[in-house]
Amino acid sequence: MTTYGHHASHEQIAPSQLLRDLQAAERAGFAMGMCSDHFAPWSHRQGHSGFTWSWLGAALATTGLRLGCVSAPGQRYHPAVLAQAMATLAEMFPGRFWTALGTGQAMNEHITGDRWPVKAERLDRLEECVAVIRALHRGEEVTHAGLVRVDRAQLFDLPPAPVPLLAAAISPATAARAAAWADGLITINQPAEKLRAVIDAYRDGGGKGPLALQVHLSWAPTEAEAQAIAHDQWRSNVFDEPVSLDLPTPEHFDVASRDVTPETVAGAVRVSADPARHVAWLREYADLGFDEIYLHHVGQDQGRWLETAATDVLPHLTEA
Structure with a gap:
């Protein structure tokens, strides 16, 4: 049976409000949550970017939800530091935290001043980081010399069980x-x-474990407002690789998206004022075999959407 969660978008909402939204999502009936991990937003119109790992501690402490995030080790985060952050959350909140790991985007990673590697090298680097993180979570002392370097790292507060490491993949x-x-x-x-x-x-x-899906959607009381929200907030997020991975700043995304139309955005965001239409779309995704589906309303005001989800979306999904 598919389980439905709430996606908290750090790029779009200040961390304090994002925490209140997550708490409201739990009251609305969402069974779990996830969040992004960005240093910068996709657009100056979004205008936020809180630090995920601070926020997750507060989110886990003030809700009963199982939570996760998508993160990129290897450049902005040294894998040993990321392993420690994961282990600390898992030790405090056993069984409630997971992380999905990917190769990242230049917009977040360029801040180190290091070269942004090509995709093949980033994949190799990610796999090295995964091995380092897993060894540290087993309590091993790790020294490693490769695309990342680690010198005699060891964690002293270990997670009671290994933190699930999912893969973030689009292709x-x-x-x-x-x-x-x-x-x-x-x-x-x-x-x-x-x-x-x-x-x-x-x-x-040979991939095992759960299949999870993040669904971008836009709902509002009228079709015109739902389309306007999606176009305003998500038109910088419609680009395929390598553009989506290699542009370095919000300014670049804003320039690249100046001529993106609402029709183009509708290819990346499920837009409708009809809650039943959203239910139908989500059922189609569940039928593909996804175990977990995280709903991301791309508007900055989550209140009306969460009220609608509680009364007109989630009850129909759980009945199904």
């Missing part, structure tokens, strides 16, 4: 490669045939 090629190391897979909404290809690549490669 079948990335999903197939991640099957060798991941405890599950998370991706984003795409046309059904593309999602099937990602799932098949992961499972055919």
Whole structure:
């Protein structure tokens, strides 16, 4: 049976309000949550970017939800530091925290001043980081010299059980490669045939664990408002690789998205004023085999959406 969660977007909402929104999502009936991990927003119109790891401690302490985030080790985060952050949350909140790991985007990683590697090198670096994190979570002392370097690192407060490390993948090629190391897979909404290809690549490669999906949606009382919200907030997020991965600043995304139309945004965001339409779309995703679906209303005001989700969306999904 598919479980439904709330996505908290650090790029769009200040951390204090984002925490209140997550608490409201729990009251609305969402069973779990996840969040992004950005240093910068995708656009100056979004205008926020709180520090995920501080926020997660507060979120886990003030809700009963199981929570996770998507993060990128290797450049902005040294894998030993990231392993310590994960282990601390897992020690305080056993069984309630997971992380999905990916190769990241230049917009977040360029801040170190280091070279932004090509995708093949970033995949190699990610796999080294996964091995380092897993060894540290087992209590081992780690020294490693490769694309990342680690000198005699050891954690002294360990998670009671290994933190689930999911793979963040959008393409079948990335999903197939991640099957060798991941405890599950998370991706984003795409046309059904593309999602099937990602799932098949992961499972055919031996990938195990849950399949999770983040769904971008826009709801408002009128169709025009729902379209306006999606176009204002998410038109910087419609680009394929390598543009989505290699542009370095919000200014670059704002320039690149100046001519993006509402029709183009509708290819990346499920837009409708009709809650029943959203229910139908979400059921289609569940039918593809996703175990967990995280709903991301792309508006900055989450209040009306959460009220609608509580009365007109979640009850119909759980009945199904």
